[in-house]
Structures are given as C-alpha cells and as structure tokens.
Amino acid sequence: MAQTHAQPNAFHGVDVPNYDVIVNCMHCGLCLPTCPTYALTGLERSSPRGRIRLIKAVADGDLPITQSFIDEMNFCLDCQACETACPAGVKYGSLVEAARVQIQEGGYESAFTSLIKRVFLRWFFLRQSRLKILARFMRFYQRSGLQTLVLRTKMLRLISRKLHDIQPLSPKISSHFSSDELAERILPNGPVLHRVAFLTGCLMDVAFADINTDTIELLKHHGCEILIPREQGCCGSLQAHNGDMHAARQMAVNNMKRFARLDVEAIVMNSAGCGAFMKEYGHVFHDDPERAGVAAEISAKTLDITEFLDRIGYRPATSDRNPYAGKRVTYHDACHLAHTQKITQEPRRLLRSIPGIDLVELPESTWCCGSAGIYNVVHYDDSMQLLDRKLTNVRSIAPQIIVTGNPGCLLQIQHGLNKDGMKIELLHTATFLRRACGI
Numbered sequence: 001m002a003q004t005h006a007q008p009n010a011f012h013g014v015d016v017p018n019y020d021v022i023v024n025c026m027h028c029g030l031c032l033p034t035c036p037t038y039a040l041t042g043l044e045r046s047s048p049r050g051r052i053r054l055i056k057a058v059a060d061g062d063l064p065i066t067q068s069f070i071d072e073m074n075f076c077l078d079c080q081a082c083e084t085a086c087p088a089g090v091k092y093g094s095l096v097e098a099a100r101v102q103i104q105e106g107g108y109e110s111a112f113t114s115l116i117k118r119v120f121l122r123w124f125f126l127r128q129s130r131l132k133i134l135a136r137f138m139r140f141y142q143r144s145g146l147q148t149l150v151l152r153t154k155m156l157r158l159i160s161r162k163l164h165d166i167q168p169l170s171p172k173i174s175s176h177f178s179s180d181e182l183a184e185r186i187l188p189n190g191p192v193l194h195r196v197a198f199l200t201g202c203l204m205d206v207a208f209a210d211i212n213t214d215t216i217e218l219l220k221h222h223g224c225e226i227l228i229p230r231e232q233g234c235c236g237s238l239q240a241h242n243g244d245m246h247a248a249r250q251m252a253v254n255n256m257k258r259f260a261r262l263d264v265e266a267i268v269m270n271s272a273g274c275g276a277f278m279k280e281y282g283h284v285f286h287d288d289p290e291r292a293g294v295a296a297e298i299s300a301k302t303l304d305i306t307e308f309l310d311r312i313g314y315r316p317a318t319s320d321r322n323p324y325a326g327k328r329v330t331y332h333d334a335c336h337l338a339h340t341q342k343i344t345q346e347p348r349r350l351l352r353s354i355p356g357i358d359l360v361e362l363p364e365s366t367w368c369c370g371s372a373g374i375y376n377v378v379h380y381d382d383s384m385q386l387l388d389r390k391l392t393n394v395r396s397i398a399p400q401i402i403v404t405g406n407p408g409c410l411l412q413i414q415h416g417l418n419k420d421g422m423k424i425e426l427l428h429t430a431t432f433l434r435r436a437c438g439i
C-alpha cells in the first residue's frame with residue numbers, strides 16, 4: 001500500500017460541497033464534548049477539530065496520507081454530532097466522507113479491506129437480486145440450526161474472535177422479502193388523500209420486511225396511494241459513507257431511474273441512512289447535466305416516514321384501542337435522522353400525540369449507539385463501549401419500550417439488551433406508530 005506521498009489539493013478531485021464552509025473551522029472546540037470518539041480516547045486527533053486539521057493538512061499537501069491518517073478517518077463514526085454542535089456551519093460529514101473517498105480511490109486501503117468492500121458493499125448491493133441470493137443463504141444458515149450450533153460451540157472463535165463477536169449483530173433475515181410481496185401500486189381502504197412512492201431499500205427489504213409492511217399499512221391508514229417501483233434497490237448510502245463513491249453513484253443512478261418523475265408528493269422511507277443520502281442526490285449529481293434535475297427533484301421529495309406523517313397529520317387511535325396506553329416509552333435518535341437530516345421534533349410530536357403513553361426523554365438520546373453503518377463490525381470493541389453508554393442511559397429511566405427509526409440502531413441496541421438480559425421491547429418508529437393506530 002502506498003503510504004507517504006503527498007496529495008496536493010487531495011480533495012479537489014472529490015466532490016466536496018462548500019469547501020470554503022468546510023475549512024471555515026474556527027478551532028473553537030465547541031464540537032468536542034459532543035464527539036463520541038473523542039470521549040473514548042480524549043485525544044485531539046480523534047476529535048472533529050483534530051480530524052479537520054488533519055484533513056486540511058492533507059488537502060493542502062502539507063501532510064502525506066499515512067496509515068494513522070487512514071485509521072483516524074475510519075475511527076470516526078460519521079455520526080455528524082459535531083455538525084449539530086458547530087456554530088460555524090462546518091460540514092464535517094462531507095469532509096470525512098471525501099477523505100474516505102480519497103483513501104479508497106488513491107489505493108491506500110489494504111488489499112483485504114478493498115476486497116471485502118468490493119465483494120460485499122459493491123457486488124452484492126449493486127443489484128437487489130444479488131443481495132437476495134446472499135439473504136437466502138443467510139436465512140438457511142439462521143433457520144436450519146446451523147447458526148445455533150456455531151454459536152453454542154463457539155467454533156468461530158477458532159477462526160477469529162472478531163467473527164465470533166460480531167455474529168450476533170447480523171440481521172435476522174425475514175421469512176419473505178417485501179419487494180416480492182408488495183404490489184407496484186397499493187391503494188388505501190378509503191379515499192385517496194395523498195400519493196406517495198416508497199423505498200423498500202436493500203437491508204430493509206430482506207431483513208426488515210415486517211417494518212416495511214408496517215410503514216405501508218400506516219400510509220394506507222392515512223389515505224395514501226403508494227407506488228413501489230420495481231427494480232429499485234440500495235440507495236448507495238452505505239457505500240458513500242465508506243468511501244466508495246463510485247458504487248454509491250451507480251446505485252443512486254439505478255434508483256433515480258425508478259423514481260424519476262413519478263407524480264407523487266413524497267418519496268417516503270423508513271431508514272435514517274437512506275433518507276439522509278437520497279436527500280444528497282441533488283448535490284452528488286449537481287454537475288451532471290443529464291441527471292442534475294432528476295436528482296434534485298428526488299432529493300426534494302424524499303421524506304422520512306415521521307416527517308411525512310407530521311406534515312399530513314398523524315391519526316393515532318384513542319387510548320382504549322391503543323395497545324401501548326399506560327406504557328413508559330422512550331425515543332432514541334438515529335444519527336442520520338437527528339444530525340444529518342435534523343429530524344428530532346417530528347417523531348417526538350407524533351409520539352406525544354398518542355393518547356395514554358408515558359413518553360420519557362432518554363438522556364443523551366442523540367449520542368451514537370455505536371452502530372454507524374458497519375462501524376460495529378469493523379470497530380467492535382469501540383462500538384460496544386458506546387453501546388454500554390447508551391444502555392446506562394436507558395437503565396436510568398427504565399422504559400418498557402424503546403422506539404427508534406433506523407435498522408442499524410435496532411440491531412445494535414437489541415444486541416445490547418440481549419447481552420445485558422434487559423427485558424425492554426425495542427421497536428421501529430413505524431411499527432410503533434402503526435400499532436398505536438390500532439391497525
């Protein structure tokens with residue numbers, strides 16, 4: 001791997017929005033107390049301010065790209081809590097993502113990392129049909145008793161402790177895939193009040209199909225006609241956050257073809273990461289004359305399910321028909337909802353409108369749970385420390401139900417609850433909102 005040659009203007013070849021704003025860091029340090037990796041190490045280089053200094057030095061050609069630079073970029077969760085805290089509007093997320101693109105495109109990654117990313121994040125995710133093959137294999141492994149055997153005998157430990165540790169974090173594959181089951185056009189039971197499109201997603205499609213069904217039922221209940229374009233797939237978010245902008249663009253192009261110029265008022269999604277990236281399509285393709293218009297249109301129409309319901313008026317059931325009346329409920333903010341999309345009030349307004357529930361604020365609710373895409377796989381030990389902090393906060397308010405709006409957070413927090421034997425129900429926001437409607 002190349003280690004030391006300088007990269008003058010290293011980020012000029014990579015799409016970094018508002019570079020002037022990004023480098024506008026005043027070094028005030030207001031972002032430091034909000035940074036989970038700084039809290040873990042106490043080191044300036046693991047803080048947003050420290051990383052900005054490193055990135056700028058590399059971009060200006062004053063510092064070579066070294067292994068420690070790469071490690072620091074990958075140690076960052078890209079949770080973007082620092083962006084929320086920054087008074088100068090520094091777009092830190094775009095900056096670290098551009099650095100990761102530079103690392104990948106410059107060939108600085110190890111051959112092994114590069115191979116794993118190409119096979120899993122690129123090849124399998126590029127076509128939903130390929131991901132479904134992998135998912136069927138996983139489903140067989142999970143349901144045939146093989147996984148139980150492997151976990152009980154701890155045989156993976158013989159190959160690698162890491163493989164053994166991360167196994168329980170793998171998503172449970174659904175008994176059916178939502179893209180196989182849901183019709184291309186779904187009508188509400190009553191009159192049509194709204195017309196929307198819906199992203200079935202990649203992992204949501206194969207591992208969270210029930211949450212997709214809950215979202216569809218919720219939309220139908222609110223008078224929506226729903227269009228679900230065929231051949232849609234991964235939005236490219238996972239790839240973009242991990243430096244593979246080439247694959248991310250390919251995936252975005254596919255989805256743009258499917259969702260282009262649909263006569264709908266919104267493109268609704270239920271995964272925080274997908275919404276965050278589809279809202280970026282407009283920027284990603286801003287200099288592509290062929291695609292800029294469609295990309296901007298898709299970004300403008302993209303809404304998280306909580307944003308959409310908050311706009312049109314959520315209609316929960318009365319407390320006698322609401323299974324959660326009298327329950328103590330809390331809400332965990334997914335980073336890509338709270339920090340990237342700035343969606344914090346909408347879900348809380350919806351939850352507060354449900355008659356009879358006891359909504360309790362979770363301390364540090366916007367502090368990353370440690371999931372962060374594939375962070376809990378590649379930085380397992382660090383991510384477990386963040387999870388422990390989340391669980392300590394959960395314990396302090398003793399909720400009966402935790403609600404959150406991102407599949408990664410669901411997997412991570414459920415892993416923590418299982419590990420600690422905590423009997424708390426964990427639900428996706430769409431599932432909770434659907435059930436609270438009595439449907």
Ligand code: SF4
Pocket residue numbers: 034035036037038046047048051075076077078079080081082083092
């Ligand atoms: S994105 Fe998160 S982990 Fe990375 S520097 Fe900002 S606050 Fe820290």
Ligand code: SF4
Pocket residue numbers: 024025026027028029030031032048049052082085086087088089090092
């Ligand atoms: S990123 Fe923002 S909050 Fe952090 S040091 Fe720079 S100006 Fe201050």
